[in-house]
Amino acid sequence: MPEPKVVLFLAAFLFCCGVYGVLSRRHLIMILMSLELMLNAINIMLVTFSRHWAGKNHDMLGAHAGQFFTLMVMAVAAAEVGIGLAIIVALYRRKHTADADAATDLKN
Amino acid sequence: MIVVFWVSFIVALVGSALLITQKHAVYALLGLLIAFGASAGVFLSLDAPFIAVSQILIYAGALAVMFLFVLMFTDTRTDEDTGLPGAVGSRAVFDPATGRPAKKKKKKKADEEAKPSPFSGLVMPKPMAVAVSLALLVCFTAAIVTLPSGFNRFGPLPSAYDGINFEGVERSADQIKSDPNLLPFGSTEAVSRTIFEGFPLAFEVVSLLIFAAVLGAVLLARRHLVGIPGTQDVAKESGHA
Structure with a gap:
């Protein structure tokens, strides 16, 4: 078994990679992909704590709650990507670009 | 592992x-x-x-x-x-009147002939x-x-085979068989029992969420928003209709 702290560090690293991607990119699809990486890091963290709990308390519901939340995060991520990509397609149809700085219609 | x-x-x-x-x-x-x-x-x-x-x-x-x-x-x-349009430091490439990228600049010849660096x-x-x-x-x-x-390390998982639960109490074979706490950790049965016995409401709410997301995605990505007031016909605007 890996050590919990190492797994948590991996999750933290993936999350920070996602933060960097969101902050540094201007292509909307790249921003969405970085967001997905952040959600994935959260999933790793949830599964780690789920496994940690299962080693301390032998109850099925408590031990698998983290995995259940992981499934919820996956569902929310799928819904989010569906909506986000639809918005990107709509923006591209109007502006002919997927750049975040092109969406300034609400400015001023 | x-x-x-x-x-x-x-x-x-x-x-x-x-x-x-x-x-x-x-x-x-x-x-x-x-x-x-x-x-x-x-x-x-x-x-x-x-x-x-x-x-x-x-x-x-x-x-x-x-x-x-x-x-x-x-x-x-x-x-x-x-x-190309959208490059860093060239924010003016977006035409403020239309919001669309201005005409692409012609690439300099030096750029084309430059040796591609590994970076x-x-x-x-x-x-x-x-x-x-x-x-x-x-x-x-x-x-x-x-x-x-x-x-510092993960604890041991419950095992149905040693016949002893976490408190060290011996159990009969039937009790072990019917005890959900001794299901293999992470197995499909344990996860599904957690969903349907522990969090059925959240499961249903997520199905609603996905339904709404599908509807929203279809609505947003449609080309014509026929009969919906307040939305513009994008195809007509860009001259394709």
């Missing part, structure tokens, strides 16, 4: 590094796919096979394909450092973004290092 974990660890680091450094969106998507697959390996090494398979099915299977399709629908060249496919790091994410990483690492010693 420890080998699976360390291989996944390295591969996930490489994949996420690819995602944030590659200029070309398809290569970045490849990095994201690699990171997702490696995360599935991490889930496997954490005794969560059902989550690992869901990860591959949903993330690597469905989401990546959706990203790839939208990348094909849209222009991927508007990312930074490509010298030409990479994005230049943004100092502020690097600072913020590094600071976050330092904070997270400090929090992880100071976790109590109970987090």
Whole structure:
């Protein structure tokens, strides 16, 4: 078994990679992909704590709650990507670009 | 399992590094796919096979394909450092009247004849973004290092085979068979019983969420918004109708 702290560090690293991607990119699809990486890091963290709990308390519901939340995060991520990509397609149809700085219609 | 974990660890680091450094969106998507697959390996090494398979099915299977399709629908060249509209430091390329990118500048000849450097496919790091994410990483690492010693290793899993539950009480074979707490950790049966016995309402709410998301996505990505007041006919506006 890996050590919990190492797994948590991996999750933290993936999350920070996602933060960097969101902050540094201007292509909307790249921003969405970085967001997905952040959600994935959260999933790793949830599964780690789920496994940690299962080693301390032998109850099925408590031990698998983290995995259940992981499934919820996956569902929310799928819904989010569906909506986000639809918005990107709509923006591209109007502006002919997927750049975040092109969406300034609400400015001023 | 420890080998699976360390291989996944390295591969996930490489994949996420690819995602944030590659200029070309398809290569970045490849990095994201690699990171997702490696995360599935991490889930496997954490005794969560059902989550690992869901990860591959949903993330690597469905989401990546959706990203790839939208990348094909849209222009991927508007990312930074490509010298095309949207490049860093050239914010004026968007025509303020139409909001659309102005005419592309002709590339300089020197650029075309320049030898491609091995770093030409990479994005230049943004100092502020690097600072913020590094600071976050330092904070997270400090929090992880100071976790109590109970987090130094994972405890043992319950096993139905030793016939002894966590409190050390002996049980009969029938009791073991019917005890959900002795289901194999992370198995499909244990996860599904957790969903339907523990959190059925959340499960139903998520189905509503996905239904709403599907409706919203269809509505947003439609070309004609016929009969819906307040929305413009994009096709007519751009002269295709």
